[in-house]
Amino acid sequence: MTASFITSSPDVSQCPALTLPEYAFIGRSNVGKSSLINALTHTPKLAKTSQKPGKTLLINLFQIESSTKWTLVDLPGYGFAQTGKEQREKLRHMIEGYCLRREPLVSLFVLVDSRLAPQRIDLEFMQWLGENEIPFAIVFTKSDKLGKGRLSENIDAYKRTLLDTWEELPPIFVTSAETGLGTDELLSYIESLNA
Numbered sequence: 001m002t003a004s005f006i007t008s009s010p011d012v013s014q015c016p017a018l019t020l021p022e023y024a025f026i027g028r029s030n031v032g033k034s035s036l037i038n039a040l041t042h043t044p045k046l047a048k049t050s051q052k053p054g055k056t057l058l059i060n061l062f063q064i065e066s067s068t069k070w071t072l073v074d075l076p077g078y079g080f081a082q083t084g085k086e087q088r089e090k091l092r093h094m095i096e097g098y099c100l101r102r103e104p105l106v107s108l109f110v111l112v113d114s115r116l117a118p119q120r121i122d123l124e125f126m127q128w129l130g131e132n133e134i135p136f137a138i139v140f141t142k143s144d145k146l147g148k149g150r151l152s153e154n155i156d157a158y159k160r161t162l163l164d165t166w167e168e169l170p171p172i173f174v175t176s177a178e179t180g181l182g183t184d185e186l187l188s189y190i191e192s193l194n195a
Helices: 033-041 085-101 120-131 148-163 183-194
Strands: 002-009 022-027 059-065 069-074 105-113 136-141 172-174
Touching (some): 022 033, 022 085, 022 136, 033 069, 033 183, 085 105, 120 148, 136 148, 148 172, 172 183
Parallel strands (some): 022 105, 105 136, 136 172
Antiparallel strands (some): 059 069
């Protein structure tokens, strides 16, 4: 697999017109998005990782060549990044604009920290995606930080919470950027959609 940077854009209207299928990764600030993207592409510095939440402030596009060609999109995190109200509003506008108007978008991967109870901000974002008929999958991150029992308890709690309002669950993946768990399954899922 090869991964190469295409461009960074402050708004969907400035993203290049591409024909390859697009898969976008998004999650709350500090959910481990950049680390997972780097583990997925086997490219240690493809997405910039940071101890400080809210590092990604642009729409970053990368071309991936594996058994098929596709575009990986690294979207800004939502939530509690140390930014003012104006900046948060700008990011919300950028994310919603991308999700609603980006034609090559096949699926969004919503990253969720497996160590936490279901967070309102994640549930609201997924609800918004559902209402706007934007296909997405849930990707639990940092699974190596928990024992197996606790991990499945947390994921079951999430599923139960979602089933209060959803008729069926979206695809769910459990990953760890540290151990590589779930990265092959994610890639296989992308390849199957491309096919």
